[in-house]
Amino acid sequence: MKLLVCVSKTPETTTKIQLTSDGTEIDTTGVQYIMNPYDEWYALVRALELKEAAGGTVTILNVGPADNDPVIRKGLAIGADDAVRIDVTEEKDSLFTARQIAEFARGKDFDLILFGKETISYNGSEVGAMVAEFLDLPYVGDAIGLEVEGTQATVTRDIEGGDEVIEVQTPIALSAAKGMAEQRIPNMRGIMMAKRKPLEVVQAVDFPDTTRVASYQKPAEKGSVKLIEPDNMDELVRLLHEEAKVI
Amino acid sequence: MVLVYAEATNGEFKKVAHEVIVYGKQTADVLGTECHALVLGDAPGAEGLGKYGAAKVHRISSPHLEGFDAAVYTVAITEAAKQLGATVIVVPHNSTGKNITGRLAARLEAGSVAGANAVPMMKDGYFTVTKPVFSGKAFADVQVLTDVKVISLAGNSIPVTEAGGDAPVVELSVEPPAPKTKVINHQVATGRTPLPEAELVVSGGRGLKGPENWAVIEDLADALGATTACSRPVADSDWRPHHEHVGQTGVAIRPNLYIAAGISGAIQHLAGVNNSKTIVVINKDPDAPFFKAADYGVVGDLFDVLPRLTEAVKKYKGQ
Ligand SMILES: Cc1cc2nc3c(=O)[nH]c(=O)nc-3n(C[C@H](O)[C@H](O)[C@H](O)COP(=O)(O)OP(=O)(O)OC[C@H]3O[C@@H](n4cnc5c(N)ncnc54)[C@H](O)[C@@H]3O)c2cc1C
Numbered sequence: 149m150k151l152l153v154c155v156s157k158t159p160e161t162t163t164k165i166q167l168t169s170d171g172t173e174i175d176t177t178g179v180q181y182i183m184n185p186y187d188e189w190y191a192l193v194r195a196l197e198l199k200e201a202a203g204g205t206v207t208i209l210n211v212g213p214a215d216n217d218p219v220i221r222k223g224l225a226i227g228a229d230d231a232v233r234i235d236v237t238e239e240k241d242s243l244f245t246a247r248q249i250a251e252f253a254r255g256k257d258f259d260l261i262l263f264g265k266e267t268i269s270y271n272g273s274e275v276g277a278m279v280a281e282f283l284d285l286p287y288v289g290d291a292i293g294l295e296v297e298g299t300q301a302t303v304t305r306d307i308e309g310g311d312e313v314i315e316v317q318t319p320i321a322l323s324a325a326k327g328m329a330e331q332r333i334p335n336m337r338g339i340m341m342a343k344r345k346p347l348e349v350v351q352a353v354d355f356p357d358t359t360r361v362a363s364y365q366k367p368a369e370k371g372s373v374k375l376i377e378p379d380n381m382d383e384l385v386r387l388l389h390e391e392a393k394v395i
Numbered sequence: 396m397v398l399v400y401a402e403a404t405n406g407e408f409k410k411v412a413h414e415v416i417v418y419g420k421q422t423a424d425v426l427g428t429e430c431h432a433l434v435l436g437d438a439p440g441a442e443g444l445g446k447y448g449a450a451k452v453h454r455i456s457s458p459h460l461e462g463f464d465a466a467v468y469t470v471a472i473t474e475a476a477k478q479l480g481a482t483v484i485v486v487p488h489n490s491t492g493k494n495i496t497g498r499l500a501a502r503l504e505a506g507s508v509a510g511a512n513a514v515p516m517m518k519d520g521y522f523t524v525t526k527p528v529f530s531g532k533a534f535a536d537v538q539v540l541t542d543v544k545v546i547s548l549a550g551n552s553i554p555v556t557e558a559g560g561d562a563p564v565v566e567l568s569v570e571p572p573a574p575k576t577k578v579i580n581h582q583v584a585t586g587r588t589p590l591p592e593a594e595l596v597v598s599g600g601r602g603l604k605g606p607e608n609w610a611v612i613e614d615l616a617d618a619l620g621a622t623t624a625c626s627r628p629v630a631d632s633d634w635r636p637h638h639e640h641v642g643q644t645g646v647a648i649r650p651n652l653y654i655a656a657g658i659s660g661a662i663q664h665l666a667g668v669n670n671s672k673t674i675v676v677i678n679k680d681p682d683a684p685f686f687k688a689a690d691y692g693v694v695g696d697l698f699d700v701l702p703r704l705t706e707a708v709k710k711y712k713g714q
């Protein structure tokens with residue numbers, strides 16, 4: 149089986165998001181980056197499990213600048229066979245990213261292209277569906293289960309209040325959500341081996357920007373909390389009804 | 396024209412459909428145009444979508460639309476948009492929307508904003524849409540640079556109001572292709588409103604000590620008619636199902652009321668819930684970080700406070 153896992157880079161989850169003084173950009177001073185958790189914990193690990201069971205290769209792919217290489221190497225340390233970075237000087241919007249991934253994957257006969265459910269930075273849940281459309285592949289978003297036998301894939305996806313099981317013939321694209329696999333921590337041997345695994349850098353194709361972030365805002369600060377005595381829950385209910393108007 | 400995909404769940408239009416139409420109508424007002432709704436497959440009562448602001452309802456009927464297939468739905472929506480000359484397409488940012496927003500944008504080579512939470516505005520000459528980023532730690536104002544624009548609307552972002560009357564329903568002739576995927580099982584738990592759509596949420600953390608203690612959460616949720624949620628370690632320890640996990644790496648929610656009991660308020664937890672309208676925190680530690688993000692707080696033992704709150708809610712509801 150030939151598997152492609154698309155991984156992105158996001159600020160570490162404890163990062164407090166700060167804006168530049170004019171509010172047009174995120175202030176990245178001191179921000180630590182990690183591999184997007186959905187890509188690392190679920191998409192990559194499930195791909196490795198499938199490869200371990202049926203043989204094949206797992207390639208990881210990132211569209212980004214050279215600064216992303218440590219994040220990509222982590223994917224190699226966890227167990228991917230090789231990696232590709234499509235070189236751009238700065239990260240662009242989802243459609244641009246998807247076009248790069250699609251142009252790379254076109255004609256390379258990947259059986260499965262795996263994505264994370266969403267990046268925890270831009271929370272779009274879009275790139276996977278876009279790549280699928282560019283390549284005319286079936287796509288299943290928010291997958292929590294994936295079994296493959298020959299060319300038959302059985303995918304379970306999360307839906308509001310339940311789940312849905314889908315049968316489809318590979319090649320397919322899908323995005324992985326929690327439940328798909330268990331996080332793997334790279335060991336020393338994996339980290340050493342990762343240094344020698346190939347990381348190919350590929351030129352980006354031209355594609356225009358279709359969106360642009362003009363500015364950012366921070367959510368309004370909460371006023372100070374109103375404390376209610378534990379033995380006065382009638383008062384809390386009254387406040388929720390009369391003041392907050394939520395019940 | 397603004398074209399809104401009005402999703403029918405099991406043949407019924409629910410809050411998500413009403414929300415996108417109200418949003419589509421407000422978007423149309425900003426642009427000085429009309430809002431039309433698109434219905435895929437058979438659903439009775441489509442004319443009623445007019446009440447939320449659809450001037451007209453278009454319907455595509457095809458056996459290929461029976462099970463959900465993202466590629467098929469995408470063709471249906473893009474063909475409708477082309478025939479009708481739509482410049483803005485709105486879909487909900489739910490499990491259906493997450494499968495199609497990106498496909499629509501790619502097929503139309505259109506700029507898209509996924510998970511918008513505010514009505515678009517014309518700002519500095521650009522069509523600009525605001526959406527939460529970094530799981531709610533910030534908001535981005537996104538300019539869409541293409542003639543055709545695709546927006547998916549985050550749930551619970553705008554209030555639903557009824558205004559007009561019924562709208563005419565017309566058949567649209569579009570022939571979507573046969574699906575390549577086959578839905579072999581579709582399971583939805585009845586009872587509580589699914590978490591992403593819930594207006595009231597009661598959530599428990601590690602302070603509950605174990606799954607056997609969840610009755611205090613369930614009882615309060617039952618009294619309120621709320622949905623239950625939990626922190627990540629609770630789902631990771633299998634005390635509760637994964638789909639209840641809220642936060643930066645779980646479900647991001649924006650209910651009217653979020654009640655958190657025995658949850659410390661770690662930054663990753665807050666990221667997924669801090670857009671809730673009102674937050675109530677119950678924690679025995681007065682220094683728990685969650686109190687800083689709360690509107691109302693109760694410092695006390697949750698095993699004592701929750702049953703009292705449940706009683707108070709029942710008393711209020713009984714009135
Ligand atoms: C990459 C990453 C992603 C993460 N994503 C998420 C996420 O999406 N969602 C999430 O929730 N977490 C996430 N976390 C975990 C997060 O950092 C915290 O560890 C977690 O939220 C803590 O859960 P908790 O508040 O239930 O438990 P704890 O932090 O253990 O807090 C328990 C609280 O209960 C209180 N308590 C105990 N007993 C009682 C009692 N009898 N009555 C009242 N109060 C009581 C305590 O005072 C304490 O404040 C993530 C972590 C990482 C590293």
Ligand SMILES: Nc1ncnc2c1ncn2[C@@H]1O[C@H](COP(=O)(O)O)[C@@H](O)[C@H]1O
Nearest residue numbers: 154156211263264266267272273274275
């Ligand atoms: N720059 C990127 N390079 C490679 N894959 C990406 C990139 N951005 C997003 N992805 C993939 O697309 C998924 C969805 O991203 P998004 O649409 O931004 O929520 C991520 O979980 C990744 O798998």
